[in-house]
Amino acid sequence: MITSWDIIMLVHAMGITYRVPRVLDRWSLITSCDPVNLCDACRDERRKVMHEAAQFEVYGAFGSALMVMLEAMAWFIKPLIPASRKAFRKERLPTCSKGTCLAHTGQAAT
Numbered sequence: 001m002i003t004s005w006d007i008i009m010l011v012h013a014m015g016i017t018y019r020v021p022r023v024l025d026r027w028s029l030i031t032s033c034d035p036v037n038l039c040d041a042c043r044d045e046r047r048k049v050m051h052e053a054a055q056f057e058v059y060g061a062f063g064s065a066l067m068v069m070l071e072a073m074a075w076f077i078k079p080l081i082p083a084s085r086k087a088f089r090k091e092r093l094p095t096c097s098k099g100t101c102l103a104h105t106g107q108a109a110t
């Protein structure tokens with residue numbers, strides 16, 4: 001017997017599975033590159049990610065996984081419950097200004 005709750009959980013799990021590699025890709029890109037190649041919004045995100053990573057580091061590998069899961073879940077829940085923004089203490093960062101930003105092009109400007 002499949003209830004609507006099962007469907008919600010399934011969609012939720014798929015959403016996270018879909019989202020996690022993207023979160024990791026983006027974070028590894030913006031944290032490993034030179035911040036001068038990033039726009040202001042992405043530089044802010046870089047600082048935030050590195051700050052959070054330092055806090056979660058206390059928990060070791062589990063902490064890193066938890067941090068990524070929270071980020072992926074926040075993305076999923078946010079559109080449904082506006083209050084979740086407060087719960088996750090995540091403020092919407094200004095979006096990437098694109099252009100020559102490394103996070104947008106995926107490669108350093110030459």
Ligand SMILES: [Zn+2]
Nearest residue numbers: 039042096101
């Ligand atoms: Zn950017």
